[in-house]
Amino acid sequence: MHDRFSGVAEAAAREAGHLIRERIGRAREVGEKTSNVDLVTEVDKQSEAVIRTELLAAFPEHKILGEEGVAPGSAASAEALNKALSAEYLWIVDPIDGTTNFVHGLPGCTVSIALAHRGEVIVGVIYDPLRDEMFTASRNQGAFLNGTPISVSKEDNLGVSLLATGFPGDKEWAREVNLRGMVALSPICRNIRAIGSAALHLAYVACGRLSGFWEIDLNAWDMAAGSLLVQEAGGTVTNTAGVDYSLDVRHIAASNGLIHTELIRALKQSDATGL
Ligand code: IPD
Ligand code: CA
Ligand code: CA
Ligand code: CA
Numbered sequence: 001m002h003d004r005f006s007g008v009a010e011a012a013a014r015e016a017g018h019l020i021r022e023r024i025g026r027a028r029e030v031g032e033k034t035s036n037v038d039l040v041t042e043v044d045k046q047s048e049a050v051i052r053t054e055l056l057a058a059f060p061e062h063k064i065l066g067e068e069g070v071a072p073g074s075a076a077s078a079e080a081l082n083k084a085l086s087a088e089y090l091w092i093v094d095p096i097d098g099t100t101n102f103v104h105g106l107p108g109c110t111v112s113i114a115l116a117h118r119g120e121v122i123v124g125v126i127y128d129p130l131r132d133e134m135f136t137a138s139r140n141q142g143a144f145l146n147g148t149p150i151s152v153s154k155e156d157n158l159g160v161s162l163l164a165t166g167f168p169g170d171k172e173w174a175r176e177v178n179l180r181g182m183v184a185l186s187p188i189c190r191n192i193r194a195i196g197s198a199a200l201h202l203a204y205v206a207c208g209r210l211s212g213f214w215e216i217d218l219n220a221w222d223m224a225a226g227s228l229l230v231q232e233a234g235g236t237v238t239n240t241a242g243v244d245y246s247l248d249v250r251h252i253a254a255s256n257g258l259i260h261t262e263l264i265r266a267l268k269q270s271d272a273t274g275l
Contacts (some may be wrong), residue, residue: 002123002225003138004058005059006123006136008059009113009123011054012054012239013051013111013125015050016111016127017128019043019047019050020043020047020109020130021129022044023102024102024105025104027102033073033247034072034185038169039169041099041102043045044104045095047095047096048066048093049142052064052093059089061089062091063089063091064083064093065080065084065092065220066093067093067219069070070208073172074217074250077220079105081220081247082248088118090116091113091178092114092121092225092247094221094222095111095177096111097110097112097126097198097200097221098110101195108195109129109130110192110200111127112126112221112222113125114225121225122228123139123225123228124136124224124227125225126200126229128200128203133205134146134147137225137228137232138228138232140177140270142228142232143206145228150206150207151207151233152206152230152233152256155256156259159175160211161189161210161212161259162189162190162192162193162209162214163185163189163192163210163213163214164192164193164204164212165182165193165194165201165215166194166195166196166197166198166201166218168210168217174217177216177273178215178216180270181267181270181272183270184267184272185263188266199225202225202229202230203226205226205229205255205256206226206229206233207233208256211256211261212254213255214252214253214254215251216272217251217274218250220247223252227245227254233246235256236256236260237238237253237254239252239253239274239275241251241267241273242260242261252275
């Protein structure tokens with residue numbers, strides 16, 4: 001059954017990815033949600049509609065939680081997740097992760113689709129249409145990039161680790177917290193990237209391009225698929241204080257596992273957990 005779930009999600013992600021490839025940098029309607037750093041375009045909405053149609057055609061009894069179907073702001077999204085979690089099968093969809101990149105014509109726009117069964121993520125698909133890279137994972141069945149098995153990297157200390165983080169879209173406090181983390185980590189790691197798609201950061205941790213990733217104040221749709229990818233690729237996913245990942249986590253730390261303790265310690269010591 002996992003194969004069927006994953007196959008349908010991949011097909012939906014490819015269809016949505018086609019829209020992203022065609023319209024990147026050329027959105028016609030750029031709207032602001034909570035502020036001028038929290039954007040939505042007509043393509044975000046179209047992408048979500050395409051994915052919904054595909055998923056419901058295959059699984060009419062399943063529920064869908066998609067970013068653009070939820071009122072803006074973190075309180076509303078936490079509430080929507082809470083309600084949606086009562087569903088037996090819940091698809092969690094980010095139709096474009098990296099809308100700011102999309103609007104500005106930069107790479108780093110992905111489609112992220114996860115399926116949770118009774119609150120546990122069992123399938124995760126992240127598609128980068130600009131590189132035609134399809135990341136997939138099913139619980140206890142490993143993680144793959146374009147069908148080839150992937151695993152996390154082997155760096156065992158922060159000094160040789162390439163990390164990533166991101167700047168949340170709608171909260172000044174979260175950006176401030178994140179900067180404290182960057183100030184603490186930047187002198188003790190190899191370098192830090194902020195590509196602008198949390199899902200892509202997680203996929204890159206899963207395939208070993210990045211050693212670790214953390215970010216404050218994300219939503220379930222940013223992390224659900226990527227968290228399974230990292231776990232299935234042999235990595236560790238927790239909140240920023242080191243507690244195991246679950247769908248209600250908002251502040252995430254994901255890594256190859258070998259640097260996880262050091263990463264969490266640095267975040268805690270610099271008051272950068274957001275908790
Ligand atoms: C955003 C991206 C970005 C992260 C923001 C998210 P969106 O998602 O994942 O990397 O820093 O916090 O909101 O709005 O482009 O789907
Ligand atoms: Ca958004
Ligand atoms: Ca997102
Ligand atoms: Ca989005």
